[in-house]
Amino acid sequence: QSALTQPPSASGSPGQSVTISCTGTSSDVGGYNYVSWYQQHPGKAPKLMIYGVSKRPSGVPDRFSGSKSGNAAFLTVSGLQAEDEADYYCSSYAGGNNWVFGGGTQLTVL
Amino acid sequence: EVQLVQSGAEVKKPGESLKISCKGSGYSFTSYWIGWVRQMPGKGLEWMGIIYPGDSDTKHSPSFQGQVTISADKSISTAYLQWSSLKASDTAMYYCARCHRGKESFEIWGQGTMVTVSS
Numbered sequence: 001q002s003a004l005t006q007p008p009s010a011s012g013s014p015g016q017s018v019t020i021s022c023t024g025t026s027s028d029v030g031g032y033n034y035v036s037w038y039q040q041h042p043g044k045a046p047k048l049m050i051y052g053v054s055k056r057p058s059g060v061p062d063r064f065s066g067s068k069s070g071n072a073a074f075l076t077v078s079g080l081q082a083e084d085e086a087d088y089y090c091s092s093y094a095g096g097n098n099w100v101f102g103g104g105t106q107l108t109v110l
Numbered sequence: 111e112v113q114l115v116q117s118g119a120e121v122k123k124p125g126e127s128l129k130i131s132c133k134g135s136g137y138s139f140t141s142y143w144i145g146w147v148r149q150m151p152g153k154g155l156e157w158m159g160i161i162y163p164g165d166s167d168t169k170h171s172p173s174f175q176g177q178v179t180i181s182a183d184k185s186i187s188t189a190y191l192q193w194s195s196l197k198a199s200d201t202a203m204y205y206c207a208r209c210h211r212g213k214e215s216f217e218i219w220g221q222g223t224m225v226t227v228s229s
Contacts, residue, residue, distance in 0.1 A: 001172070032214070034213070045219040046155065048217050051215035093214035098169065101157055102154070
């Protein structure tokens with residue numbers, strides 16, 4: 001299976017909102033409501049931020065939200081803060097015990 | 111505390127074999143799938159495969175099938191990723207992560223194991 005498509009970079013000023021897209025196919029993003037988003041700071045392990053398209057694990061600020069439309073999923077970060085600067089990866093279940101990740105988006109807080 | 115602790119960094123030569131580990135604690139190890147993820151230097155995450163330690167049911171990504179072997183020893187709550195003949199292109203950080211089935215997301219991650227393959 002091919003990697004999901006994400007823009008390589010995104011940016012916003014503190015307090016603003018930014019949305020990152022993640023495009024797949026009907027075999028992954030479009031076929032299942034199992035899109036997850038992960039945040040990764042330099043030198044650190046990834047951290048789950050969103051699962052099931054739009055659900056937040058305990059402890060993740062509600063500034064992070066997720067949505068999906070057709071074969072595309074979206075992560076929105078509202079009220080940008082300096083600590084949100086990181087790489088973000090989407091992932092989707094693709095059936096048959098297979099998963100696929102996106103190429104990652106580097107979020108810069110200006 | 112639920113955690114996954116991975117084995118330490120490795121430096122190997124091309125052609126050598128290697129087995130890295132991921133030990134779970136703080137939860138029932140046999141009740142959750144464990145996935146493996148590769149991150150090459152400066153690159154993104156790649157899903158390699160997954161194993162259910164309860165019965166060792168395993169699925170390798172087509173991209174990694176035949177290149178690595180995923181296994182687990184439930185008696186010591188440890189999952190493994192192994193290579194029989196390393197290549198320079200295997201140089202990467204490798205993460206294990208606990209998968210919550212039903213949510214199909216990787217909710218707990220190990221700290222990563224850096225594997226360097228160089229002559």
